[in-house]
Amino acid sequence: MNLFQYVSENFDKILSLFVEHFFLFLFSIVITTIIGVALSIIATEEGREKVGKIILSITGAAQAVPSIAVIALVFIYVGIGKFPAIISLIIYSLVPVMFNATSGILSVPKGVIEAGKGMGLTKKQILWKLKIPIAIPVIMGGIRSAATIIIGTAVVASVIGGGGLGDLIFIGLKLNRPNALIAGAASSAILAIIIDRILAYIEKLVTPKGLKIER
Amino acid sequence: MSSDTNKIENKEVKEVKNNESQEKEKEYTIELKNVTKRFGDDVAVDNLSLSVEKGTLTMLIGPSGCGKTTTMKMINRLIQLDEGEIKLNGTSVYNIDPVQLRRTIGYVIQEIGLFPHFTVFDNIATVPRLLKWDENKIKKRVEELLDMVTLDSSYAYRYPLQLSGGERQRVGLARALGADPEVLLMDEPFGAIDPINRLKLHDSFLEIQEEIKKTIVFVTHDINEAIKLGDKVAIIRNGKLVQYANSTEILYNPANKFVENLLGQDRSLKALTLKRTKDFISSENVITMSKDISEDQALKQLKENNQIVAFVLDKNNKLVGRYWLEKTKKDKFEINYDENPIMTEQNNTLNESLSTMFSSGEQLLPVVNRRGLFLGVIRLSHIFEEFNK
Secondary structure, three states, X not given: OOHHHHHHHOHHHHHHHHHHHHHHHHHHHHHHHHHHHHHHHHHOOOOOXXXXXXXXXXXXXXXXXXXXXXXXXXXXXXXXXXXXXHHHHHHHHHHHHHHHHHHHHHOOXXXXXXXHHHHOOOHHHHHHHHHHHHHHHHHHHHHHHHHHHHHHHHHHHHHHOOOOHHHHHHHHHHOOOHHHHHHHHHHHHHHHHHHHHHHHHHHXXXXXXXXXXXX | OHHHHHHHHHHHHHHHHHHOHHHHHHHEEEEEEEEEEEEOOEEEEEEEEEEEEOOOEEEEEOOOOOOHHHHHXXXXXXXXXXXXXXXXXXXXXXXXXXXXXXXXXXXXXXXXXXOOOOOHHHHHXXXXXXXXXXXXXXXXXXXXXXXXXXXXXXXXXXXXXXXXXXXXXXXXXXXXXXXXXXXXXXXXXXXXOOHHHHXXXXXXXXXXXHHHOOEEEEEEOOHHHHXXXXXXEEEEEOOEEEEEEOXXXXXXXXXXXXXXXXXXXXXXXXXHHHOXXXXXXXXXXXXXXXXOOOHHHHHHHHXXXXXXXXXEEOOOOEEXXXXXXXXXXXXXXXXXXXXXXXXXXXXXXXXXXXXXXXXXXXXXXXXXXXXXXXXXXXXXXXHHHHHHO
C-alpha cells in the first residue's frame, strides 16, 4: 500500500485525530495566553523590577527543559488521559509566553512610561494604553512560539493518553507502519504551519500602526 | 552674598505681606517651603524654599545629582516630599488627587517619551482626551499647537518614528501644552538635541513663551542655557538653594565661589549672553528683493546701492536666499546666489550670533524669527561696540 492509498482509506480516522489535536492545541493556547500574560503583567508592575528579572532568568533557563520531562512529571502526579496532557502542555508553553510578555513589557521605553505618568495617566491607563500595545509584537511572538511548541509537544503527550496525531505516529512506530508514521507527522506539520500563518495574520492585525512604520 | 540676595527677596516679600497678604499668595503660582527629601541616608533636597511668580520662567541649575530634578518632580508629586510644603496657587499639592494634579501641569522630559504607537495628533490630544474635551475642540487645539511649534499640519498624522529629533522635541512641547496648563515642568528638554538645532529650539521656545506666558520650572545642567532662557535662575548645590536671582544679578553678583566657578572664567563674554540679537537688528542699508528678480537686475541694484549683499524674500517675507558680489580680478564683480544663507535667530544671544559670524566668516547676518521670516540684519561692528562698553 502506498501513502496515497493509505490516506484515502483512513481519511476519516486521520481527520478526527487532526481535529482532536487541534482542540488540544486550542484549549491549551487560550489558557496559557491568559495565565501567562496576566502573570507577566503582575510581575512587571512598578516597584517590582526584581520580580520581573527573576521571571526572565527562570523562564529563560526553563526553555532548555525537554518536553518529555514535563510530561513525565505530570504523569507521575496527575495520571494519564487528556487532562494531564493539557496540564503538561500548559505548563510547558507558559515558558515562552511569560518570557516574551515579561521581556516585552519591560522593554517599553522608560521615557514613554514616565511621560505618561507625568501627564496624569492612571496605572491602569498606562498598562492598557501604553505598555500592552507597545509590547504586543513581542507578546505575540511568544504566543506564536507557544503555539508551535504545543502542537509538537502534544504529539509527545500522546504517550500519556493525550490522543491526537501522536497516536498515529506512535502506532506507526510500534507496528512498523511507515504510512501511518508519515501521515501523522505530516499532518501535525501541516497543522503547525496553518496555525502559525493564522497567528502571523492576527499579529499584523493587533500591532499598532506606529510600530510598523519604516523610518 | 547669597544671604543678601535672599534678604532683599525676603524684605520685599515681608513688605508685600504687610500690605496685602492675599495678594502675596496669588502672586506666587508655585511655592516651595522648607522642602526636604531623603533617599535613605542621602539628603537629596535640603530645606529648600523657592517661589515662582506667575508667567515667569525659572531655571533650576546645578551639578549632576544636586537635587534639581528631584525638586521639580516633587511639584507634580512624581516624587513625595518628606518635609515641607509645596503649593500651587495657594493650595497644597497634597490637597489634590495626584493624577488630577498632573493633568493640570505640562510635563516634558529629556527623552521626550512620545508614544510611538500614537500619531502626532493623538500624542498631543492625550491630556485633552483624559479631560474629556469635545473632539472638535481637540482638533482645533492640535492644529493651533502644531502651528505654534512651527510644524506643518501634515505632521498630525505622522508617527514619532518618522520624525527627526528636533521635530520630536517640538511635538513633546505641543503635547505638554495640550490642555493649556498654567504650569509647565521641563526636565532638560533640549539635552538630547545637537547644538545647532538646540539654538533653533531655544529661539522658538522663547518666542512661544513670549506669546503664551506660562509659569515654567526648567531644569538644566547648562549654565549658558540657564542664563539665556531664564527670567530667574535658581542655583542648587547638594540639595540646597545657593542663589536665586535674575540672570544679570547672577552674572554681576555671584553669591559665592561656587557660583563663580559655575559661571566660568569668561564672565565678561557671558555678559554678551544677556543681550539678544533682536535688540540689535538694523534695517539701514539693507537690500531685499523678491525671488522673481533676474540676476542682472540684482547685480544692478547692488551696484547702485553700493552693497555687496542682498537678501531674497518670498511673498510672505520668508528668507529664501541671498545674492552676494565677489570681486574677481581686474576690479570686476561677479554675482553669486546662495540658496541656504547662514542666518541667526532673533532670540539668539549676541554670543551665539558672534560665534556664527566667526565660523561663517560673515560680518553681517540676516536675522529671522522661528518661522523664517526676515527681520533685518545684525552687524559685527555693533557687537564689538557692545562688547567694549
